[in-house]
Amino acid sequence: MTAKVRHYLRFDDFTRQEYEHLFERTRWIKERFKRYERYWPLEDRTLAMIFEKQSTRTRLSFEAGMHQLGGAAIFLATRDSQLGRGEPVEDMAQVVSRMCDVVMIRTFEQETLSRFARSSRVPVINGLTNEYHPCQILADIYTYGEQRGPIRGRTVAWIGDSNNVCNTWLQAAQVFDFKLHVSTPPGYEVEPERMVGNCEPFADPMSAARGADLVTTDVWTSMGFEAENEERRRDFEAWQVDAEMMRAAKRDALFMHCLPAHRGEEVAAEVIDGPQSVVWDEAENRLHTQKALLEYLLLGKLE
Ligand code: CP
Ligand code: NVA
Numbered sequence: 001m002t003a004k005v006r007h008y009l010r011f012d013d014f015t016r017q018e019y020e021h022l023f024e025r026t027r028w029i030k031e032r033f034k035r036y037e038r039y040w041p042l043e044d045r046t047l048a049m050i051f052e053k054q055s056t057r058t059r060l061s062f063e064a065g066m067h068q069l070g071g072a073a074i075f076l077a078t079r080d081s082q083l084g085r086g087e088p089v090e091d092m093a094q095v096v097s098r099m100c101d102v103v104m105i106r107t108f109e110q111e112t113l114s115r116f117a118r119s120s121r122v123p124v125i126n127g128l129t130n131e132y133h134p135c136q137i138l139a140d141i142y143t144y145g146e147q148r149g150p151i152r153g154r155t156v157a158w159i160g161d162s163n164n165v166c167n168t169w170l171q172a173a174q175v176f177d178f179k180l181h182v183s184t185p186p187g188y189e190v191e192p193e194r195m196v197g198n199c200e201p202f203a204d205p206m207s208a209a210r211g212a213d214l215v216t217t218d219v220w221t222s223m224g225f226e227a228e229n230e231e232r233r234r235d236f237e238a239w240q241v242d243a244e245m246m247r248a249a250k251r252d253a254l255f256m257h258c259l260p261a262h263r264g265e266e267v268a269a270e271v272i273d274g275p276q277s278v279v280w281d282e283a284e285n286r287l288h289t290q291k292a293l294l295e296y297l298l299l300g301k302l303e
Contacts, residue, residue: 006297007117007124009110011134011171019175021301023142025292026285033068033288040070041295041302047073048100049127050083050092052107053223057259058127058135061286062104069291074100093119102298108224123297130164130224136258137168138293139285141176143278144214146285147254155179157212157249159205160239160266161232162190165218165258173198183208185235205239212249216256217241217266233265242268246276254278 007013014022032039047066049059059075066073078084083092089112096103097120105113106127117124126134144151155178158166162184170190173180179198182190183205195201202208209215220236221229246255255267255277263269272279295302 005121005123007120008134008293008297009113009117009124009126010132011137011168012175013134014175016175016177018296019138019141022138022289022292022296023145025295025302026142026288029291029295030288039068041299042066042069042071042101045069045071045101045298046099047071047294048076048096048103049073050076050078050081050096050103050105050107051127052078052083052105053128055106055127057283057286058104058106061290062127065287065291065294069294071101089115090119092116093124097121102294125293125297128164130222132168132171133164133258134168134171135286135290135293136165137172139289140216140256140258140282141172142289143256143282143285144254146281147278148213148252151176151178151214153178154213155181155211156214156216157181157183157209158216159183159208159241159245160217160236161220161222162188163218163222166190167194169216170194170196170199181208181212183239185239187235206245206248209241209245209248212253214254214256215241215246215249218258219260219262220266236266240264240266240268241271243270243274246271246274256282259283
């Protein structure tokens with residue numbers, strides 16, 4: 001191998017310039033797709049998708065995206081692969097990366113993903129770990145740009161759990177230079193080392209939402225933490241994004257949620273189904289942004 005393989009394991013693996021490029025490519029790819037124009041730069045390329053957790057959007061968007069780019073995608077679930085019977089992740093990486101051109105993994109520990117990437121000859125993409133969900137925020141920031149222009153200098157309010165999606169927003173605030181208000185219930189605070197630069201913690205979720213350009217949240221209980229469900233429902237009660245909280249934000253503030261959502265828990269139905277919500281565009285843009293990501297990782301910077 002000559003060139004160093006690029007992976008996408010965390011949001012800050014790419015620079016702002018690289019994101020600007022990805023967004024340009026996304027616009028172009030999306031427009032062509034909407035006009036039913038064939039674009040097959042990844043003909044004969046194969047994506048392996050390894051899922052250790054459930055998924056709707058991530059699987060669909062990567063599988064459909066690869067197909068639309070002229071390539072193929074193979075779905076592997078833990079229980080159907082030798083990974084589920086204890087085959088070392090490094091051995092799996094050796095084998096998969098000799099047969100496929102790019103790999104997407106959804107797993108528990110970020111370290112599992114990093115170990116896979118270290119033994120892989122081909123690019124590895126984080127399809128969600130307990131720590132990060134970079135593909136989600138890639139789509140979210142593109143969606144913000146489509147609706148309201150560049151996110152730089154704006155204020156984003158994160159209301160809820162200090163989870164993988166929150167950690168990724170924290171990295172994005174550094175890369176894109178926007179302000180991030182974070183409000184989590186007591187006992188669920190973000191680790192202090194993640195709260196750097198433009199990030200500000202708020203004990204009161206209403207104060208966090210005040211003046212925000214974008215209000216965003218996620219489930220109270222992430223995959224892998226189901227045993228804490230009941231306790232979390234109690235602890236997070238005051239952290240629901242409802243109409244009153246949206247009124248504290250700017251008049252033209254957007255609402256985002258990575259989905260799946262629980263109406264009546266982290267978000268009120270009138271908010272997620274209301275006029276400020278862009279959750280369906282956000283979900284659709286997973287497809288277009290990840291097609292640009294696959295193109296970039298496999299073919300480099302196309303003009
Ligand atoms: N937002 C997201 O990643 O959804 P899935 O869990 O359905 O893939
Ligand atoms: N934080 C959620 C995101 C799901 C897309 C989870 O990890 O389950």
